[in-house]
Amino acid sequence: MEKLRVETAENFQQKCPVVFVLDRSGSMAGEPINEVNKGIVAFAENMSADSISKVRVELSIIAYDNNIDVVREFATVQTNVDMPTLYAGGLTHTESAMIKASELVEERKAYYKANKIPYYRPYIILLTDGQTYGENQSVTRLGELIKNAEKNKKFQFMGFGVADANMDELNSIKGETSIVAKIAGVDSLATFFTWLSSSIDALSKSGDNEEVDMTPDEDNNPFIQTAHVG
């Protein structure tokens, strides 16, 4: 059939919504926030280079300290030029940022449903170097939010800590299907975003509720003591 030439159908692509929740509190100032900024551009470069991911993955970004800002609304990642730049300073209102992220995914799902657009379960991906801190912030409530959402299949959570992140807190808030891992150091953030883009790329092409293998390459493992993530 080498000589067989067929045309292929053109179909609207299902959407894979992803929200980054990025800590820009004071302790992220300097190299960490610079690495995060470079990382999200690299992520966008990888997404936009793939013919399937660039039409399926819809990325929104929340940057937070004691203010919660949606710095990128849900949209496909067609180029790497429209990524926001984050500046560090302030407290760590992780609970408020996660509440905002869960509201964003519910709004997006309502939009998909209204327009009959098929979608993957949304992913909320938290990156922090500290712990929940500030007025009216509760780790217990944050844990309930994530655990209930996963139980009710509202979204999937991934939580990543870097530098002095409180991993006990991240592990305490995770749900049954969450992925939580410690990034080896600020200098591993670039490798982390590369791993993240290949994982999201695989997720956006998966079917049948299949499990996606997110095990990092041995030579490019951004995590501490995690041969296997998940």
Added chain:
Amino acid sequence: MGKWKLIAASSKGNGHKECQDSFAYDFFNEDIVITIVADGAGSYSHSKIGARIVTKVGMQIIKKYLNDNELLSITEEKWKKDVLFLMEELRSYFYKVSNRFKLNIKSLASTVIINICSPNKLLALNIGDGRAGYLSNKNEWYSSISPYHGEEVGQTVFITSDNLQNNVRAYLYEGEFKSIFSLSDGVEDVAFECLQEDVVSKKIYDKNLPFEGFFNPLINYIKESKKSQEELESEFEKFLMNGTPELELEKDDKTMVIGVYDEKI
């Protein structure tokens, strides 16, 4: 009288360790062809076995049914009733296997697509996703099943799901059939017009229509090929593997059974 010429193949998805799809085809009284495609669910541990049960046991069950029932006398009403019993019977094998090997029945999750086609009658049934269809005597392509899709991408139902009776869909078509096919969802994005935007409402809907630019060259190739069955199927497997850039990149397993009725044979 003419003759059906059938080929089938599976190719594992890009990055998959093994293919969890299964297929079977056979003839009954020469002019009736039976095709079965089963897609073992990726995230269930023994779904490959489940897909095999669907094709192997399913074929026995359908042949027995055709022995007991004259195809031409089967009405739509009877078929819709009978498929529930046929699928209950198939599911009882899943209970046997799960008891014998101490497996959770859900770990064997698989979809089911069955076509039973004579040159002028087509019975179809499905549980879950995937696509199937036929070419009419006016050279128009139609779908023969409506796949089940849940709210989220990849959500579907299986032979092992609860409420089997609600998940079985049955169809009967009369006319002249020049070609029939079934395929697992790994092939649908290239071979079918699925998700399309309604020009007026701008809403997305499942058009569920075979794409003739894909199927016409394929059936012409099969019809005209002088190659042996084995050679043709080996070629077809390669085609499913990398016959188009989209098929090469596809992560899901890809399976297709396609038959052409050639009146000249």
